[in-house]
Structure formats: C-alpha cells, structure tokens
Amino acid sequence: MSIDSTSTVATTYSSGLSTTTASSLASLSDNYDMFISLLTAQLQNQSPLDPTDTDELTQQLLSYSSIEQQILSNQYLENLVLATSNDSSQVALSFLGKEVTYDASEQNFSGDALSWAMTVPDEAESLTIEIQNENGLTVFETTVEPDAGSDYTYTWDGTKTSGATADDGDYTLVVTANLADDTTESVDLEATSIARQVVWTSGAPELVLANGDTTGLDTIISARTVDETDA
Known part of the structure; x- marks a missing residue:
C-alpha cells in the first residue's frame, strides 16, 4: 500500500467522524429553531389567566444546552482519536523499507x-x-x-x-x-524481516513483512535502515 493509499484511509476515517458531529449539530440547531418558533407562538397566544410555566421552559432550554455540550465533547474526543490515529499512521509509514525485529x-x-x-x-x-x-x-x-x-x-x-x-x-x-x-x-521468540506494506485492521495500522507475517506496532522491538541489496 502506498503512502497515498494509507493517507486516504485516514482521511476517510476523519471525514466519517466529522460528518457525524456536523450532522448532530445541524439536527440540534434545526430542533432548537423549531422550539424557539413554537415557544414564541405559545407566549404570544398564552392566556393571561393561565400563563406558561417558566420553570418548564427553563428546563427545556437547559436540555438543549446540555445536548450541545455533549455533542461538542464528542467532537473533542473525535479530534483526539484522529490525532492519535494520524500519529500511528506516521510511525507505521516510517518503518517501510526498514528491517524490523518484532515479538513473534x-x-x-x-x-x-x-x-x-x-x-x-x-x-x-x-x-x-x-x-x-x-x-x-x-x-x-x-x-x-x-x-x-x-x-x-x-x-x-x-x-x-x-x-x-x-x-x-x-x-x-x-x-x-x-x-x-x-x-x-x-527463549526469545523474535523474528526479523523487512517492512513492505502498511495495512489498516480495525482502524489500527499494521506492517506487512517480507517474510509473510503481519504485525502490529506494539510488537516492534527494534528497527534499522538496510541497503536495498539487503532487503
């Protein structure tokens, strides 16, 4: 897999997260606008002898505020996940063409x-x-x-x-x-091979090695640059 292909996967993952948050915020905004319209109409047409309960209105407004804060918190978490994912991608890409020793x-x-x-x-x-x-x-x-x-x-x-x-x-x-x-x-069960490709498994990057193994970044013990003739 080329660097461009791996970057495309990360970008698609990022777009999915951003789209979800944007959709939630848009839906909340539409519902809030509708609530304000209904509230305005209700206040304009309320009976002086039986006015609208302001406590209930306050609770409804607080509910919208709470939902908005939850969506924004989710967005912050999504950004954190994306940053971590991008860091892992860069680390994985840095191993390409290198000889890695890993726990097998x-x-x-x-x-x-x-x-x-x-x-x-x-x-x-x-x-x-x-x-x-x-x-x-x-x-x-x-x-x-x-x-x-x-x-x-x-x-x-x-x-x-x-x-x-x-x-x-x-x-x-x-x-x-x-x-x-x-x-x-x-007895150590370590193996050494050249990293040839980066693939994504369940959102995490893994290295495909010249010996046919696939290993995660958490198993890497060491890595070194080798001449192309050694690879």
Missing part, C-alpha cells in the same frame, strides 16, 4: 497448524513448550529435546492437552529452556 510469540489459530522458529540455547537439554490462550491459560504443554545451539521450529496443530481442538483465536507460545546445570532460561 503470538499467532492466530483458525484451524491450520502454527509454527514458531527459535534458536535453542547452547546449554539446553530440553525445552518446555506451553501454548497459552488469550486469557493467559495454558491449553497445551509438552517437552521437546532439540539439539542444543540449533535452529528449531515448533509446530502446533491446535490440539489441546485434553485432546480437543482449540477454538479459533490468538495463542502465545512460551518456551523455557531446561539447562544442564538444572536452571531454566526463557
């Missing part, structure tokens, strides 16, 4: 097997594998014994410890290396 421990399961790549610590005798759901609960756990110091890929087919298939959703792999000296060490 979380993946989305929708029926197909998930795979995680890692480097086994040199002193590791085994790895404890835990698959956790979105609530942080472990749904599957096992121990594997890959070669120490090797590059290793663990694949999970979605089967839980109970034997049932996991529900669709985001799952996080937690890997602990069991070392020769009876201590343990967490």
Whole structure:
C-alpha cells in the first residue's frame, strides 16, 4: 500500500467522524429553531389567566444546552482519536523499507497448524513448550529435546492437552529452556524481516513483512535502515 493509499484511509476515517458531529449539530440547531418558533407562538397566544410555566421552559432550554455540550465533547474526543490515529499512521509509514525485529510469540489459530522458529540455547537439554490462550491459560504443554545451539521450529496443530481442538483465536507460545546445570532460561521468540506494506485492521495500522507475517506496532522491538541489496 502506498503512502497515498494509507493517507486516504485516514482521511476517510476523519471525514466519517466529522460528518457525524456536523450532522448532530445541524439536527440540534434545526430542533432548537423549531422550539424557539413554537415557544414564541405559545407566549404570544398564552392566556393571561393561565400563563406558561417558566420553570418548564427553563428546563427545556437547559436540555438543549446540555445536548450541545455533549455533542461538542464528542467532537473533542473525535479530534483526539484522529490525532492519535494520524500519529500511528506516521510511525507505521516510517518503518517501510526498514528491517524490523518484532515479538513473534503470538499467532492466530483458525484451524491450520502454527509454527514458531527459535534458536535453542547452547546449554539446553530440553525445552518446555506451553501454548497459552488469550486469557493467559495454558491449553497445551509438552517437552521437546532439540539439539542444543540449533535452529528449531515448533509446530502446533491446535490440539489441546485434553485432546480437543482449540477454538479459533490468538495463542502465545512460551518456551523455557531446561539447562544442564538444572536452571531454566526463557527463549526469545523474535523474528526479523523487512517492512513492505502498511495495512489498516480495525482502524489500527499494521506492517506487512517480507517474510509473510503481519504485525502490529506494539510488537516492534527494534528497527534499522538496510541497503536495498539487503532487503
């Protein structure tokens, strides 16, 4: 996606917010004008023996004022959301063409097997594998014994410890290396690739990477500029 395309998405989002507020204010103004017209007619034609209750009129005017303040407050919030959205867009665009390192421990399961790549610590005798759901609960756990110091890929087919298939959703792999000296060490699940594209998912920018992954800005650990020949 080009910068122009991403900017268009942000502009469309902004226009939607502004249109909603403008429509609400216009509707309130029309209703207020109608209220004033009816009030004027009522006062002109009221009976001297039974005048209009001014307390009721005051409450109606206060109601209009309260609604107007609420609409304006919504407008301020919309402007804040838009400013934050634009800032995120600029940050995302700044990563394009750069090599980014990101946390790759979380993946989305929708029926197909998930795979995680890692480097086994040199002193590791085994790895404890835990698959956790979105609530942080472990749904599957096992121990594997890959070669120490090797590059290793663990694949999970979605089967839980109970034997049932996991529900669709985001799952996080937690890997602990069991070392020769009876201590343990967490294994980082980081990946590195070139940011090629910016896409919007539910209003938030995400990076599409050269290795096929898509990741949010909150997973980025570091970034560096690379030569085009390296990309």
